[in-house]
Amino acid sequence: MTPKILIIEDNTMVLKSLEFKLIREGFEVLTASDGRQGMSLIREGSFELVITDLMLPFITGLEIIEYIKTEHPDTAVIVLSTSNQEHIIADAFNLGADDFITKPFNPNELTLRVKRSLGIRKT
Amino acid sequence: MYSEEKDITKVLLIESDSQEASRFADACSKANIQSIILKDSYEAVQYLKHKKEVDLIIAEKNCIPLDSSRFRSYLQNELQLQLPVVVSVTAEEIVNDTYSQDPGPLIQKPFEPGIIQYLRRLLMADKNVSDQQIYSLQYLEDISENDSSFIKESLILFLETTETCIPDLIADVTEEKFESARSIAHKIKPSFAMLMANRAVEICEQICHQASDEQLPELVRELYSLHEQIAEKIKRDHLKNKHV
Structure with a gap:
């Protein structure tokens, strides 16, 4: 079955690029441009992987990770970050995030990290 | 600087x-x-x-x-x-x-x-x-494997995002809402990075993490000026028939 991925990111350009790249890689992709919309999609469906920004409108990325790790512990989480966010990334890992990708993402690194995160969850 | x-x-x-x-x-x-x-x-x-x-x-x-x-x-x-x-x-x-x-x-x-x-x-x-390239499509070409419709859509998204955010950034700085201004700079930084507009990325980085409140107005003015040049060139070079 095609793995289903949710991307939550408020920068539309980054969001569309990730969506484009992951669809090309053969994944089923849903997107949300703020934390509230993202949380709503997580509650409605099940995802193998959630890729989320940390600084999001309405509901933060950390709150989303906390919810996922409590309610959907089998869902992998990759955090989208920018430089100088080390302390927030550390918080994300403490909450159970599996990996992180720096924006703007390196296309090869994205594919590698997504596949690795999905592989981790399968084992 | x-x-x-x-x-x-x-x-x-x-x-x-x-x-x-x-x-x-x-x-x-x-x-x-x-x-x-x-x-x-x-x-x-x-x-x-x-x-x-x-x-x-x-x-x-x-x-x-x-x-x-x-x-x-x-x-x-x-x-x-x-x-x-x-x-x-x-x-x-x-x-x-x-x-x-x-x-x-x-x-x-x-x-x-x-x-x-x-x-x-x-x-x-x-x-x-x-003297340098003001922006480059290299990154967009790399991630899309030269997909021209993706590149064009990305450029339109860049303009839509920044042409809303930059006036908001100026308004925030004028009203001394510095944390909100930093948050906007944080949001648009990856957009400039995807166009490899390095000076704009550097200014966003300074606004977010390095500059004092007193330094923000000057940095925002510089970012505005730079953005005008980038936007004008994108429209001229790639979006001649598009109304953005």
Whole structure:
């Protein structure tokens, strides 16, 4: 079955690029441009992987990770970050995030990290 | 910011507001710079027809009878003068006019005591920018494997995002909402990074993490000016038939 991925990111350009790249890689992709919309999609469906920004409108990325790790512990989480966010990334890992990708993402690194995160969850 | 600043000895200012003109003249006087203050673009054209030795012109955005954009064209096309023209704008003009027809360096009024230093840096930044590529599609080409419709869509998204966010950023700084301003800079930084607009990325980074509140207005003005140049070039090079 095609793995289903949710991307939550408020920068539309980054969001569309990730969506484009992951669809090309053969994944089923849903997107949300703020934390509230993202949380709503997580509650409605099940995802193998959630890729989320940390600084999001309405509901933060950390709150989303906390919810996922409590309610959907089998869902992998990759955090989208920018430089100088080390302390927030550390918080994300403490909450159970599996990996992180720096924006703007390196296309090869994205594919590698997504596949690795999905592989981790399968084992 | 920049290790080198361009030397300025004589500046022509087109400014209809006498208080702004006076503030500018004071700043020039303190910096040992000769200032020529004229009330409109007609007087400026007449002046420049005969005396061409100014280092820089600052023109009010809506100066009359030729606004700053037409004035610049007139200098280049009719008088054959390649002089740098910096456009002066108020915060309200920036917020209310999301896309200026004036690509090129801009400064925000009211003129402040540090304006000369800022102009020197602006000229040097403008020179640096014109010496380099102002942006590049390389990253978008790499991630999409040269998919032209993806690249075009990304450029439209870039303009839609930044042309909303930059006026908001200016409004926040004007109203001293510095944390909100930092948050906007954080949001748009990846957009500039995806276009490999490195100076803009650097400014966003400074706004987010390094600059003090007092330094933000100058950085935001520089970002605005740089963004105008990038947006104008994107529209000219890639989106000629698109209304953005």
